[in-house]
Amino acid sequence: MRESTALDQMICFQLYAASRAMTSLYRPHLDPHGLTYPQYLVLRVLWHDGPTTVRDLGRTLRLDSGTLSPLLKRLETQGHIRRERGTHDERTVVIHPTDTGLALQEAVGDLTQQLVCATGLTLDELTQLHHLLSRARGRATP
């Protein structure tokens, strides 16, 4: 454990490392279902909000079409989602979860609880962390 480097003082590196570490905690739970973490995030939005445009997925997850388009193509190939042109705006594409896509919600289960435990932080600390991250991100992404 090397704590002497100036790196360790850098919030950005901490975020970078913590984000990858947390994602790697999700991997063993998602891999069996053939999902990646970003794919899981897309499905979570669909589970929660129902059919959603690519545009709104991008707004919610802060990802652009350059990232989402190929990701959605893979989810479509796997049979988890279905694309549909918008009716009153032909530019938009509405992403619909399929039955198998909806079934994944039960199959994957609630990972949040387990992974929150894996960090070993108390509920208070997690709330604090959540709050600080929201504030930091709020400024960074106008």
Add this chain to the structure above:
Amino acid sequence: MRESTALDQMICFQLYAASRAMTSLYRPHLDPHGLTYPQYLVLRVLWHDGPTTVRDLGRTLRLDSGTLSPLLKRLETQGHIRRERGTHDERTVVIHPTDTGLALQEAVGDLTQQLVCATGLTLDELTQLHHLLSRARGRATP
């Protein structure tokens, strides 16, 4: 600003989004020097510690050789580093910063200060955030 989704409750998503947002704050400062954020992290280690093995870079940054090898090849092509076989252990490769690599330290300057300000968090909050991230990451990466 949509705060109603269950996503917003997820620490992991917050980390994921905050990490990308912070990295994007570094980008305009690093782009002019032809550096990416991970390349900048490698150089920071070299500036601080001097010549370092690929193995130790990986330990410090939590990256494996699959990520570092091509990254280091690009830094070498740019003339910022130099590779050298270890003397008493022929398996290791020691990464040396070149003169131009060292010169980048002055050229890039101290970004931490500016970017810490960009988040709009107080010093206390940043210290808290640093502490919480260290703790969360400590458990996640044994």
Add this chain to the structure above:
DNA sequence: CCCAACTTAGTTGTGCACAACTGAATGGTG
């Protein structure tokens, strides 16, 4: 009505991350 500015989704190209693997070097054990 018309067209220029904008929005939307997709493509292309580059550079991470990471799993799985390769091959060379090392070091301990019989």
Add this chain to the structure above:
DNA sequence: CACCATTCAGTTGTGCACAACTAAGTTGGG
């Protein structure tokens, strides 16, 4: 000494991220 598990750097293949671009659709001002 011989052998074998381990370590180290690198390669291969897949899937994000993101900049820059394209093409189709929409919209508002003249």
